[in-house]
Amino acid sequence: MxxxxxxxxxxxxxxxxxxxxxxxxxxxxxxxxxxxxxxxxxxxxxxxxxxxxxxxxxxxxxxxxxxxxxxxxxxxxxxxxxxxxxxxxxxxxxxxxxxxxxxxxxxxxxxxxxxxxxxxxxxxxxxxxxxxxxxxxxxMNTDLIKVNVNLNKKGALDEVIRQSEEMEEFYTIYAVDNADVLQGIVSVKDIIKARSNSLVGELMKTDYVYIKADLDQEEVAKLISQYNLTSIPVVDDNMRLLGRVTVDDIIDVMEEENTEDILKIAGVSEDEELSGNWIEAVKSRLPWLIINLATAFLAASIIRGFNGTLEKLTIISAYMTIIAGMGGNTATQALAVTVRRISLSDLSDKQAYNTVLKEFLVGLINGAANGIIVFLVALFYDKNPMLGLVLFLAMTGNLIVAGLTGAGIPLILKRVGIDPAVASSIIITTFTDCIGFFLPLWLASKLLL
Amino acid sequence: MxxxxxxxxxxxxxxxxxxxxxxxxxxxxxxxxxxxxxxxxxxxxxxxxxxxxxxxxxxxxxxxxxxxxxxxxxxxxxxxxxxxxxxxxxxxxxxxxxxxxxxxxxxxxxxxxxxxxxxxxxxxxxxxxxxxxxxxxxxMNTDLIKVNVNLNKKGALDEVIRQSEEMEEFYTIYAVDNADVLQGIVSVKDIIKARSNSLVGELMKTDYVYIKADLDQEEVAKLISQYNLTSIPVVDDNMRLLGRVTVDDIIDVMEEENTEDILKIAGVSEDEELSGNWIEAVKSRLPWLIINLATAFLAASIIRGFNGTLEKLTIISAYMTIIAGMGGNTATQALAVTVRRISLSDLSDKQAYNTVLKEFLVGLINGAANGIIVFLVALFYDKNPMLGLVLFLAMTGNLIVAGLTGAGIPLILKRVGIDPAVASSIIITTFTDCIGFFLPLWLASKLLL
Known part of the structure; x- marks a missing residue:
């Protein structure tokens, strides 16, 4: 399922x-x-x-x-x-x-x-x-079974049976046929409330959620969370009852998956123990930093390509770091929202398309809003409206790229079967750094020199 | 508790x-x-x-x-x-x-x-x-209660009672005195297995975890997860039983808190609905981006301060973006691990101190490792060993700052009662941007010009 x-x-x-x-x-x-x-x-x-x-x-x-x-x-x-x-x-x-x-x-x-x-x-x-x-x-729920400390065994059992008649979710019992094939589920309450000649087959609910034993634990957690279940029966290919997974079993799974998501987005190996020592931490993080360094050289080579522009217009150097940095943050925002959304439920193609479209729009608007601010700074502080225009265009363009990649890359990874959280901010910001350096330098070389 | x-x-x-x-x-x-x-x-x-x-x-x-x-x-x-x-x-x-x-x-x-x-x-x-x-x-657990579909009420109830004798965790029953004051917990299994003249007061466990009604839901989730509980009794100040929180009630709390953590680290308001539209997304994220823009101007003003250095040595412009970017990523790594660790359990002062020390060491080593790489690039590509030395020192220094702030700021926020996840990458990277620009420019102005 x-x-x-x-x-x-x-x-x-x-x-x-x-x-x-x-x-x-x-x-x-x-x-x-x-x-x-x-x-x-x-x-x-x-x-x-x-x-x-x-x-x-x-x-x-x-x-x-x-x-x-x-x-x-x-x-x-x-x-x-x-x-x-x-x-x-x-x-x-x-x-x-x-x-x-x-x-x-x-x-x-x-x-x-x-x-x-x-x-x-x-x-x-x-x-x-x-x-x-x-x-x-x-x-909390006030629905519970309580007994007086002074009751004896029979009194206590009678109380339990009496009170369980009132309880919505007392315990799920599995109804099977002679071959152990799952037929339905029934609650203790339903049995206690039944007429004495009722058969389990008449009392049971046949509309229930079940899973196969080989279902990935992350999917099990999603089902239990989505259907608000306290337990879920596990069956083999012939619907024979094998066991059940209870909600308390998936708490650890959820914490684990959530930790992995946060770490991967931040460019930390998913298996780094949170309380691990510095040796483990270096092993887990240095490879990501070296990948980042390689991509940073790529972005820096764009700057080198515009050495002439920089020599004539050193001020662009300060602004391009702002535009690249803003792109990185915008991409991380889109990435976090998208990865978390994918973690909590699978997205249909339509929903995926809408997510990318939304992040494009958000990037455009946030880009234009921040673009206007840098335009005004260039206008009033540097007294250079053309520089302002260059910066406005570069900021808007880079934040659009940031929205598209922050949402698009994890969704594409999910489609091709790779964990979307691997699209860590380290990978995503490579795009926003490259575009964030290229756009202001290129626009400046065309419009300002 | x-x-x-x-x-x-x-x-x-x-x-x-x-x-x-x-x-x-x-x-x-x-x-x-x-x-x-x-x-x-x-x-x-x-x-x-x-x-x-x-x-x-x-x-x-x-x-x-x-x-x-x-x-x-x-x-x-x-x-x-x-x-x-x-x-x-x-x-x-x-x-x-x-x-x-x-x-x-x-x-x-x-x-x-x-x-x-x-x-x-x-x-x-x-x-x-x-x-x-x-x-x-x-x-899954194979320990469950199952009954044949053809059993009648009495047969099914007998089966439930017979099988529950084998079940470890059937259901927790609360033992109270005449004033409804909680005295202990007892399982159905214990009652069924007891001799018939046993009193509940003799069967119950008096060593159990309980909570007050005003305990924050995040703490409730931590307790249930840490003690592997399926339910936890809620009492008033006089230990009178008010209700119970069951593990399925905290699944949504956990998902909510985890989503908030991821979003806040990425600089997204915690109350942005993951599936919200673009208007909500702009409202939730634009304020953070404008804060980021303000801090980016601060970092850029450092670059402006070294205009003379930049004019004489444009190449430093490309390198300083690498050093600032690497600092940002290192800080985000330290931040994610630390925030997640704080979310899952409270840290003692000793543990907090050790965490900062660990991140200092990790920053030092990862800084030196990446510093050697940039040194070698400056040596062989730019044929400039002094530039290499400047870059090595700046990279190491910035990654140490990154480790210290990434771990230190959320821990300090936690101590003063502010949500540590607010130390989003946007705030942390302000430090690494400023230091990442200042160190190479300042060292270059002292050692290279």
Missing amino acids: QSFEINKSDLLKIQAALDGSDAELKNVLQEYHSSEIAILFEKLPVEARERIINILPADLASDVISEMDEEHNPGELLVGLHPEKRSEIIEELDYDDATDIISQLTEEDQQEILADIDQEDATSIRALLNYDEETAGGL | QSFEINKSDLLKIQAALDGSDAELKNVLQEYHSSEIAILFEKLPVEARERIINILPADLASDVISEMDEEHNPGELLVGLHPEKRSEIIEELDYDDATDIISQLTEEDQQEILADIDQEDATSIRALLNYDEETAGGL
Whole structure:
């Protein structure tokens, strides 16, 4: 199973279904996991979101809403619903999720929503609303199993079973057939709440995320994070259950991958131990610096080629370092955003194209803005408007190159199967140094001499 | 509760206890959580580690070993133990942890260890050893609860209870007194395995990690990651149980904090949405670029100050860009490693001092190595040994400054309570640009003209 990305065909399918009857729409929605619907919501207008939430059963609707990104306003969506449907959905939400969503709303909307729901739930949510979102209180869930220290074994077990009936996510149990082939997942809660003649096969959910044993750990981490899973079953090619990966197993993987990303962007070998000694650090970094030195000689050879220009106009020497440096920083900004984005989810061709286009635009605008400043400095300090024009053009041109390479190179590397973070700032700034030296010198040689 | 860091007094206490009797040592060890002992092991010789493992009960010893960093060779520690103790410890380990540790050993040691343990365990571990460590198979645990689809409610519940007796981490239950004050934690497994007249108060563990509701979410994430917890209880000032934070709640926190780190190092505002449009991106990045432009004018004013030198020796213009650029890259390397290290754990004063010392040394050596290369280029290409000397000295000097500022500035910011990642490459490279321009120009004006 690959992590989900919106592609045109999914979107067209949903949009077509939105033109049809509720039954048709319901049918199409069944093909998607709640977190996939949450992602599709990003591309749908509010009316379409509301219609879908109204069609879905409350438990699924609450999953979708809790998995929506904060920036897409899940709270607003709730406010627009019929109060009865809304209360049903909120009662299905975990308290911490409900609190996060409700906290985004106005005081008035909060009161209205809390007045409608079960008063015990409302009290819990009101209590959680008092904590700062970025603290343990804002993260915590009040849904837990607790027993009195004075209970004996039987009393404690009875309590555990009684309380687990209330708990959304107690424990995932895997339902298999006689050949150990995975058939579905079922929660302890579902078993405890079932009628006594129910079979596991009738209780289980057959819509779940699973993975093959050879899936790369980075993909496993993406899936667990994207689908908000606490565990994910691992199967062989015949769907036989091999084991499960739990969310705590991927914490270390995530930290490792994040460290690698930061180090590679900064031109440090990914396997340098953060707490390693200086010998390891020299071994890990010197090769990158020597590559950088070679590329710096390349950039410097451009300066040598304009020796005549420099002799006549030494002032350009100071300005060209500014333009090259600004290009390096702009490229690093684009690189960091793009590499991080690729790390968190795979980009479709369309998204990749849009990313490069965005960075081109950002480079153009930031280039022009900074270009105007250097123009003004050259005009008022050096009293040289033509020099100002040269610097304006060079700055704009170099920051466009910076945006294009900062976003484009990691995306190209990803397409050809190379780790995009290898496009470290050392590699990217070679381009911005070369162009940053060439443009002012060349333009000066044409326009000023 | 703060995340744990080794300090001198803990280490001295353990070292003193190591000189005493087993009983004394055992007494001192009781003050530490298993993951704290794993961290203390980093500073202890192998014989001390072995003695401690031998003294600890098998379940605690297995916790310590599974929490040791791979680089400190938990496998070697196992090999050195008495086979009986070793088998006891391995049987307490989760299969995935046991596999990770055993996979580091030689084929011969692996066979010897697996021959000694329970054959069912050995078969499971052998199966896991076949998977690549970096795939789902390498991450997964075979310890799970599964039921046949044809079981009815009672059959399924009996199976769940039967299998949970075997499961290490089924679910954490909180033991409270009549006033809801947290007394300890107990697992479902412990309750099921208990004699029927046991009280919860006798079964519970009283050595556990808990947090207050106002703890910053970043600290919560560090604790959960450092202590390998699946959940952590949240209490008020009177130790009354308020709720719990589960590991899946902190996945998003971790991704968020990691994204912020990468963006800030690259000079992008931490709240720029990765998938935001170009308007947001310009708003988030232009202010940093304008700060950079101001600092670049500062660096360029140094060049202007040496106009006379530049007119007589235009070649220095090309070289000074190389020296400034190399300084920028060296500083970014030191910055990335230091910021990442601070993010993952708090550094003691001693560790902070050592980090700066290390980066000074790395800057010195990488500076001298690259300095020799530029010296040779100046000697053979420009036929100017004095120029070579100037460049060697300037390169070495600038890379030392780069190492000192790249490590020192984020550490100082952390000490005064500012986010260390704000020491973005934009700020740090101001230093390396200024020194990178000043040193070659000044040395050239003294030695070459």
